[in-house]
Amino acid sequence: MTLSLAYLGPRGTYTETAAVAYCTWLQRKTSKSVTLQAYPSIFQAIKATATGETVLSIVPVENSIEGGVTVTLDTLWQLDHLRIQHALVLPIAHVFVSQAQDISAVDLVYSHPQALAQCQQWIEKNVPQAKLVPASSTTEALQHLRENPNAAAISSERAAELYQLPILAEGLNDYADNCTKFWVLGLTPAKSGGHTFLAFSLPVNAPGALLKPLQIFAKYSINLSRIESRPTKRSLGDYLFFVDLEAGITTDATQTALNELTTCTETLKTFGSYTFLPLEELRSGQIES
Incomplete structure (x- = not known):
């Protein structure tokens, strides 16, 4: 059996690195063959799975420096029949790629907005004269x-090698601990998992409206590892709340909490439970150039 996995391309993106690592792990665990399909945007990669064009997709959801990847959250709310299968966290190391003779000659720097934001201090110190231009991916x-x-680009070392472009500087991250969490998405729920992701909107914008859902989690001793708000796009000040629970969806506490949440939320959506894949297992696979 062959599975198809959508990812943000082209070749050389950090998401492709995560996709290859996941494919290697999945093939080793299940003996299933996996093919990768590149898409030009995160939205299109997720939509490919939502419409059945691919069986799975892998997308970035959170960075340790810049926080949530908003397009992933917004798309999940829109395509709410998708379910999270696994999570994996990979270290991110940016390099400065250019054919310029010297860094001081660089007048344009291209990269994905997340990468530009993760290297703000380095950019200000080394190329303050350069105009920053967002791209759809670090490889694009x-x-x-x-x-x-x-012109220069902030990208991965692997991408620079793939496209045979010179690296002028390494270690661009503003903080040493730069890592990104990726989710693997599919149409069927995972069989198990110790983390659950859900989202909800509130019936009114009033004092205490958000406190009520949060008190329910506290009541059943469910820890929240993350909570993030996103605009509903209906009106200014109207928000959705995305929440990561450190609890499986099938536990009695989680089920009871979900039932009570329906009484104090306008819309409640659950995206299933998932497990984190150990980095040691992912590293055991080889990434081919």
């Missing part, structure tokens, strides 16, 4: 270097 940013010899 490399395509602009052919057009302008004084």
Whole structure:
């Protein structure tokens, strides 16, 4: 049996690195063959799974420096029949790629907005004269270097090697501990998992409206590892709340809490339970160039 896995391309993105690591792990555990399919945006990668074009998709959801990947959260709320299968966390190490003779000659820096934000201090110190230009991915940013010899991109070392472009500087991360969490999404719920992800909107924007759902989690001793708000896009000040629980969805406490949540939320959506794959197991697979 062959499974298809959608990811944010083109080749060389951090998401592709995560996809290859996950494929290697999945093939080792299940003996199933996995093929990778690149898409030009996170939204399109998720939609491919939602419409059955691929069996799975892998997308970034949170970075240790810049926080949530908002397009992933917004798309999950919209395509709410998707379920999280697994989570994996990979270290992120950015490099400065350019055909310029010297860093001081660089006048444009391309990269994904998350990567640009993760390297703000380095950029300000080393290329304060450069204009920052967002790209759809850290690898797509490399395509602009052919057009302008004084342009640069913030990308991965692997991407620079794949496209045979020179690296002018390494260690661009503003903080040493830079890592990104990825989710593997599918149409069927995972069979087990110690973490549950859900989202809800509130019936009114009033004092104590958010406190009521949070008190329910506290009442049943369910720890929240993350809570993030996103606009509902209906009106200013109207928000959705995305919550990660450190509890499986099948436990009695979680089931009781979910039932009570329906009494104080407007819309409640659950995206299933999932497990984290150990980094040691993922590293045992080889990433082919």
